[in-house]
Amino acid sequence: MPDPFPSCFGEYAVQVADISGTANRTAQNLVTCVYQTKFSSRCRLITITWCKNLVGQEFTVNVDDTSAQSMCKVDLKPWYYWKKQGFKNLDVGGKKIEVFWDMTAAKYTNGPEPQEGFYLAIVSHGEIVLLLGDMVKEAFKRTQAKPPSIEPLLLSRKEHVFGKRYYTTKAQFAETGRTHDIMIECHTGGSREPRLCIRVDKQLVVLVKRLMWKFRGNQTILVDGLLVELFWDVHDWLFNANMGNAVFMFQTYFPVDSESWVNCEHESMVSHSLKNRESKGIAGFSLLLYAWRSQ
Structure with a gap:
């Protein structure tokens, strides 16, 4: 889609605008995490999506290969109790990948992602390449696999x-x-002038006044010694309150000489790590939030 606000977001304008445009009021409560892994002598992206809706929960494992994608989807609806523990095989580039999970005792808070009492393990050639959850011993016992050679x-x-x-x-x-x-x-209603406050560990890091004029913007903050570029778009909260959501993105940067993100020879991985290199460093972890108003 066309970039509606290049002056605010620069190279990120199209990305944030696209994401804001694809979300809608029927969006499910979901969390999507992308991990960099290495197995079968190649680096691969593994995407885990946790979803919660009116009838239950589900998760999806997507392993990205250069030529195709392999996906495993598991429904965790209450009447599918037997599906809360199990395993599935995936074919990734002609290689067998095993997905093991146990959600029978999983505990959730408000979101779709389990917080404790579970494991989700992805195994390749007898090695756990990705392990999520706190039931680590149970996962290794079930899979009979060794720890990952590269975290x-x-x-x-x-x-x-x-x-x-x-x-x-x-x-x-x-x-x-x-x-x-x-x-x-x-604050968008009442007699007060609209303003935006963002806090990290209760410490105010961003305060935007005159929000009617600054509904899109960015600011650099410092967290754990890292530069974090914070982008916001609250246009729909102000001008499309009945339909829209706000979008926030936190993008970290490592020092230019850091090797944390240049540990993989695979071309797509290196390009992902380095394509956003600027004077501030190498683009690292990013957090993207869709913020919806509850009725």
Whole structure:
């Protein structure tokens, strides 16, 4: 689609605008995470999507190959109890990939992603290339696989958040850093002038006044010693309140001499890591939030 606000977002304008345009009021509550992994001597992207709707929950595993994509979808509806534990085989470039899971004791908070009491393991040639969840011992016992030779790396996270005035989530910006609490507060009604406040661990990092004129923009903040570029688009909250959502993106940057993201020979991985290189460094983890107003 055409770039409606290049002056605000620069190279990110099209990306954020496209995402905002694809979301709608019927969007399900979902979280999508993209991981960089390496197996069969090649780097591959693995996308995990957790979804929650009126009839239950589900998750999808998508392994990206250079020529095709292999997908595994599992419904976790209450009447599908036997599906809460199991495994499936995937064919990725002629190689067998095994997906193991156990969600029988999974515990959730408000979102679709389980927080504890579960595991999701992806195995290739007797090696766990990606392991999610806290039931680590159970996962290794079930799969009879060895730990990964190269630890997977979380590239991006996309999620939907809901609220009336406050929108909260958690994020880990540095690979070895701690998890931070993120709170977005937006005043758009009443007699007060619209304004936007964004806090990380209760500390105010962004305050946007005169929001009617600054409904799209970006600002650089510092978290865990890393530069984090924060982009926002709250146009629909102000001018299309009945239909639209706001979009926020947090993009981290590593120092130019960092090797954290140049650890893979695969061309697509290297291009993903380096295509956003600027004077501030190498683009790293990104967090994208769709913020929906609850009725």
